[in-house]
Amino acid sequence: LKKWLCVTTTPIFDEANTIVGFICLSSDITRLKQAEEELKKNKEKLEIQVWGLEKTKSNFVLLYKEIKQRNEELEKAYEQLKSTQAQLIQAEKLKVIGRLAGGIAHDVKNPLSIILMGVDFLLKKIDNNDDSVHRALAEMKDAIGKANDIIKGLLDFSRPSELKIxxxxxxxxxxxxxxxxxxxxxxxxxxxxxxxxxxxxxxxxxxxxxxxxxxxxxxxxxxxxxxxxxxxxxxxxxxxxxxxxxxxxxxxxxxxxxxxxxxxxxxxxxxxxxxxxxxxxxxxxxxxxxxxxxxxxxxxxxxxxxxxxxxxxxxxxxxxxxxxxxxxxxxxxx
The missing domain is CATH 3.30.565.10 (Histidine kinase-like ATPase, C-terminal domain)
Structure with a gap:
């Protein structure tokens, strides 16, 4: 068993101031030294733990930043996905509208042409002195023209022709x-x-x-x-x-x-x-x-x-x- 002693030596002098002996006092300081060594070991352990905590904290900060960045990327990807989905839905709607518009336009175009020819025929045949009939037929012709414009727009929208670049x-x-x-x-x-x-x-x-x-x-x-x-x-x-x-x-x-x-x-x-x-x-x-x-x-x-x-x-x-x-x-x- 290892022991520590604290020894104090004091010289003894005679009348001629010559050392004639020594007084030695010793005390057992084993417990004190053991406590000191234990304290030193604990300090080293604590320093290691603090270093570990600092490293863990640093890792947590890096991890937090990475998670935050990933979340931002996911949110951006989600928004892009929603936007793309909305565009796909809109594109599909436009296709359906285009098909319907094209079909309706074709079905209406021919009857309108016949009505327009009929109005032109009546304008030539009726009495020129009858202003009210002339005015009514002119309004009909104007309305048919507007309807034709709508049909042209429908056809342009439903079947855009190839570009001549x-x-x-x-x-x-x-x-x-x-x-x-x-x-x-x-x-x-x-x-x-x-x-x-x-x-x-x-x-x-x-x-x-x-x-x-x-x-x-x-x-x-x-x-x-x-x-x-x-x-x-x-x-x-x-x-x-x-x-x-x-x-x-x-x-x-x-x-x-x-x-x-x-x-x-x-x-x-x-x-x-x-x-x-x-x-x-x-x-x-x-x-x-x-x-x-x-x-x-x-x-x-x-x-x-x-x-x-x-x-x-x-x-x-x-x-x-x-x-x-x-x-x-x-x-x-x-």
Whole structure:
């Protein structure tokens, strides 16, 4: 058994100051030394435990961060899944609506043609002095014309024809479309402001269909400015600083960071569009102009055409509510 002793030695001196002996005192300090060693061991154990706790804490922090990141990724994936599911449901609805619309349009088109021929025949045969009959027949002819416009819209929506792609002057298409709405601008006292970019390369597009897109958007903007206003049209090339998804018809149609696109930006000084209307603005048959003969198919067809060009159309109300901005982005090559 190991023991510890504390020994104290004191010298004894004589009268001549010479050491003549020693006094030795000893005490057993075994328990004290054992306690000291035990304390040392416990301190080392405690330091190891503290180190282990620090490491565990660090691991927990890393684990928490990883779990948080995974949760964020899962939430993002879930939102994307919901969005994709909604798009698939919407696409399926549009297919069904398209088939129904196409069938109805064909069934109605022929009888309308016969009625129109009958009205034209009666207009030629009746007495020219009978204004009331002439007026009634003219109103019938006008109503048939509106019905034909609806049928044309239904057919355009239900069976979009193949694109006739060719390298086209983008600004020329915009100018042509503006030329077609000049009378409407004069009627609504709308001033056209053109800011068409220079050195825009030719864009692979279907000239007629893209002209249809611009005419539709221009008319919507002009007719929204019932008290007059300004229609501004800008075109420019832009290098994207963000990824733009939901482009075109295919899953792989996505504008990537750094892609160069041609942009047409159309803004008006009308009352703007409310949030609830913006949410449904591309829905087929949705219109706020039913009393003015609107079919609710114009913007659906517009979106369809832009999609076919692997492009993107975005409609927003200005932050101050002083009008609407329509942005169309098309790839420089498709």
């Amino acid at each position: 060719a390298p086209e002057d983008f600004n020329f298409i915009v100018k042509n479309a503006l030329g077609l709405i000049k009378y409407e601008c004069k009627k609504y006292r709308v001033e056209i402001i053109e800011e068409l970019g220079e050195n825009i390369p030719r864009v692979n597009t279907d000239k007629n269909k893209m002209e249809q897109v611009f005419v539709n958007i221009f008319l919507n903007a002009v007719q929204a400015m019932v008290y007059g206003g300004k229609l501004s049209v800008k075109t420019y090339i832009k290098e994207l600083s963000e990824v733009v998804e939901e482009v075109g018809r295919r899953k792989e149609d996505t504008f990537q960071l750094g892609d160069s696109v041609v942009v047409a930006e159309i803004s008006d000084t009308g009352p703007g569009i409310t949030e609830d209307v913006l949410e449904r603005i591309f829905d087929p048959f949705f219109t706020t102009k039913r009393d003015k003969g609107g079919t609710g198919l114009g913007l659906s067809v517009v979106q369809n055409i832009v999609d076919m060009h692997a492009g993107k159309i975005r409609i927003v109300t200005k932050k101050d509510g002083s009008g609407t901005v329509v942005t169309i982005m098309l790839p420089l090559s498709i």
